[in-house]
Amino acid sequence: MTPTEVKHFFDAHWTVRKYKPFAMPAEHLDAILHAAQRAPTDATAQMYSLIRLSHPGLKQSIAELSGNPHIVTASEAFLVCGDIHRLEKYLQSQAHDIGHFPSIATHFAIGDAALAGQNLLLAAEMLGYRGCWIGGVMNALHEISALVELPKGVIPYAALTIGIADEAPIHRPRLPREQVIHENRYKTPEAKDLLAGAEQMASISPRGNWVQTLARYFAKNGSMETREQSLANFLQVRFGKKI
Numbered sequence: 270m271t272p273t274e275v276k277h278f279f280d281a282h283w284t285v286r287k288y289k290p291f292a293m294p295a296e297h298l299d300a301i302l303h304a305a306q307r308a309p310t311d312a313t314a315q316m317y318s319l320i321r322l323s324h325p326g327l328k329q330s331i332a333e334l335s336g337n338p339h340i341v342t343a344s345e346a347f348l349v350c351g352d353i354h355r356l357e358k359y360l361q362s363q364a365h366d367i368g369h370f371p372s373i374a375t376h377f378a379i380g381d382a383a384l385a386g387q388n389l390l391l392a393a394e395m396l397g398y399r400g401c402w403i404g405g406v407m408n409a410l411h412e413i414s415a416l417v418e419l420p421k422g423v424i425p426y427a428a429l430t431i432g433i434a435d436e437a438p439i440h441r442p443r444l445p446r447e448q449v450i451h452e453n454r455y456k457t458p459e460a461k462d463l464l465a466g467a468e469q470m471a472s473i474s475p476r477g478n479w480v481q482t483l484a485r486y487f488a489k490n491g492s493m494e495t496r497e498q499s500l501a502n503f504l505q506v507r508f509g510k511k512i
């Protein structure tokens with residue numbers, strides 16, 4: 270691929286939430302799962318698991334619990350999880366007790382899960398599919414985990430849907446490169462940079478105010494505060510993390 274082709278490929282990424290009815294051929298499914306497993310992984314441990322959601326009733330329930338109805342209509346849907354349960358089993362198989370590292374587990378298992386899921390999405394995009402990451406699973410961590418029988422040591426990171434787009438392409442902007450890619454030292458954006466960034470991102474929100482959109486999630490009393498307590502409780506139960 271030439272550099273220009275690489276840029277065109279990534280410019281053609283867009284999140285799709287409306288899909289045509291289409292059963293993914295087995296060869297395509299095999300290729301995207303292969304790509305997921307080829308992701309780099311911390312310490313060779315592969316601290317992640319993907320749960321393929323194929324049962325219609327289960328998809329319906331997770332779609333409702335996560336508030337993302339396209340889980341039902343996508344060709345394929347996965348629950349992408351951080352997983353130290355299997356790691357523990359491997360250690361036990363040669364009489365090792367697993368250590369106590371809940372923060373490290375959270376950090377690297379979620380990293381591994383995101384890398385594998387993004388590899389899967391990129392492979393699907395190479396085959397002409399589009400997809401959507403779904404952090405909405407955080408709204409019902411306990412319920413969704415119970416539905417797919419996740420053991421202790423496994424935590425959902427997000428779901429991921431893949432399908433054939435049934436909506437027009439949208440090129441959603443990103444922040445100016447210099448605010449995200451730093452050279453040698455971190456640089457905090459100044460007031461003028463914040464204005465420029467907000468302007469560049471404005472088209473992402475219906476009222477043209479991206480910061481207001483961010484505030485609904487991340488400001489005081491925003492939805493992330495609600496998720497925070499639920500995840501903290503969940504991490505305590507699953508990874509033994511103190512809060």
Ligand SMILES: Cc1cc2nc3c(=O)[nH]c(=O)nc-3n(C[C@H](O)[C@H](O)[C@H](O)COP(=O)(O)O)c2cc1C
Pocket residue numbers: 282283284285286337401402403404405406427439440441
């Ligand atoms: C971790 C993560 C969680 C996300 N959660 C959701 C979600 O719950 N529902 C949804 O419709 N989109 C979700 N998205 C998609 C983002 O909204 C989308 O990637 C973003 O708006 C940028 O748009 P683009 O991917 O089209 O460039 C999520 C993306 C990521 C990476």
